[in-house]
Amino acid sequence: MHLMRSAALCALALLMAGCGASSSPASQPTSSATGSTPPSTPITVVASTNVYGDIVKQVGGDRVAVTSIISDPAQDPHSYEANTQNQLALSKAKVVVENGGGYDDFVDTMIKSSGNSSAEIINAVAVSGRTAPAGGELNEHIWYDFPSVAKIADRISAALTKADPASAATFTANADAFKNKLQPLVDHEAKIAADAGGAAVAITEPVPLYVLDAAGLKNLTPEEFSEAIEEGNDVSAEVLRETLALLSDKKVEALVYNEQTSGPQTEQLKKAAEDNGIPVVTLTETLPEGEDYIGWMTANLDALQAALAT
Template identity: 70%
Template structure:
């Protein structure tokens, strides 16, 4: 996917960081509305997460003992095209723990860490997952839709927080265990979908939900050229668009799982074709919707998928 511009990073100077430091805490808000949630003590561990998905998971494990800044928290912001700024750089310079997705999704984090003075422990979710690109294919980097990966990540976060605050290690371990226990019902729901609908075909607009649909036993029938072009922000060829639309006019799929965070004219045509054909549309996003936590968000996603297939 296209890498965010590094021009702004090149303009960051020690003078601008000093100015920001004098203006107040970086955890209040970023240019896109990123913010720390809840009340924390002055001794709280400063943590930076590339998106509010990982920020929320850290908060559930760290509780009031972490001060989390989520760089991307606006549901209308496309993470693929995010442009980092000096506030982000300042937050990273203060962080003891940094959580990034990796896999090319949020490369701006690595660039900022390299250009600044950071000694933070960096957790890369893709590396934690152990997932690699299939032979001849591309890695699906959207690992937060894979619940076993999120369970591994919870343990990794607890370990990093324990390293930063050894006296609270038992609390972090306990919170991670509780969080992982709440993931189990989601995996059970996926297994039930697989039992009820395994082998059924679905379409997507981007690879975002594929870990969820694959764990649910569903088969993605979308032309790869379509989903790749949409993810990369490129135009879809007329033939590929025609082949994709035929999935709905020909009733070849049972549902469309639609990334509403990066919609455009071509994905809107696909959504309209599904609705016209009476095929259910399941909207998904890449960051947490307002007012949701990770577990509530994913529960709603799995339930929406099951409901669509049951129609």
Template identity: 70%
Template structure:
């Protein structure tokens, strides 16, 4: 039997209330080994982030003064199709700070936070922090964590929220945010170096995920919009659009393919194969942190890989 979205949320809320009633001594932990209830120590600021991207940024700023739960942390999980659990809702019910991407990317956070009854949490929406809006007649590219100026603004916003929750350590959070932003500046310098050497060169993508990065590097996305939109939405690409996309590689009209590994399928695999057959470098990217990487290390690898591909 299928359920409507509203009924599904209601069922989750009921299950969560039962869980809250019986979990006083629970030792359940999330995939990172952290207590899914939102914190192992009452002295720490409990934070829930929709993905481990925002979770890691928060840890860089909060250090040992925060207890962070990242709802999505599996690099093989497509965030667009994620279905949150009762454990997630329990964490949200106890969070002092909640960080979401926004822009339609992780709407489950809004639904579950509302059902949790936690109206006092400080909420941070990365898309709203970015100030970005959709161009007229187009959709917003919500993947704002690939935009370093946005992440810099977000760092300040996170530091302010943590400082509000823990005023005794507000100065520490501010200093940590400044140190983090200096590392972002170094990444922007790398982007500027790519732009200086390769401005106007064409690249292909499978999804809009890396576009803030490629645009900052001065590169021209040649992929038909119909292709990348269909892949992002999980729809089939028309044969005409697929052939138009494949010709970018057989005709060597692009210098690299930036490929989202988290949403691969038969049609994106055809594009990847076409690039490889043509000797065009493939630069893999993901939407969440790979295992063993922090945000700065991850983005440094992405920028360096793009530069290396273009320099071939």
């Protein structure tokens, strides 16, 4: 998803007057892996979404104060509008975590206009090492790629250590604990691949493709469809008919549906799946309220496994 479309325009407006939207700071953590006394002043961290905000909290424990710019699970990331609160938070941040890959370019724009040249900026796509395939486009949704998330946790640990060297052991221990929790997710993907590897699925957008690939599933959705939906564009009538036929002809075993950016054409796919008895696996781009990253991804994999077993 490219959050930059509306946010970049709004970021320009911020230079003159600012624009209206809401930003919710992430709740403060209460403990760390070592249980030692936290410093009086936590490290200020800004994350572009609450996905990265949660990972920062997992690694930083009570030594970080995190603000997640996009934290509303009902918010369509396409229509997000940055505001002056975001600008203020970024101006004070010691560490900034952005996705990169064109997903949240508004963060870079706002950092530059904030005057904060000392913040440590973590670009998750760059950390992941993921690149576009030959002749294709980069899938920037790397928080659905667990090996990349492990690398990001280590990079966050390094950045926090730079800001608070006395807490280095805590950050390392917390990052290791978080990475240990990622391994069951990798194992779960392998279990799906063993049980249903090669099964065909359809998607509304590229968001889950790293998980689907790791689980050995085949995405039959025309690229023109998922790319158009990702960019917020209408799908041509011909491509829509081709995609709907995957469901009406029962060529796929599940539809993986991003409910956070639904619209009339994705709703048509969902209805076609339901009408033809094809399970719909509902995913989001940001953390649902009250969940952490590990619990969220575990639920996603459980839902995918259950759909393929139907």
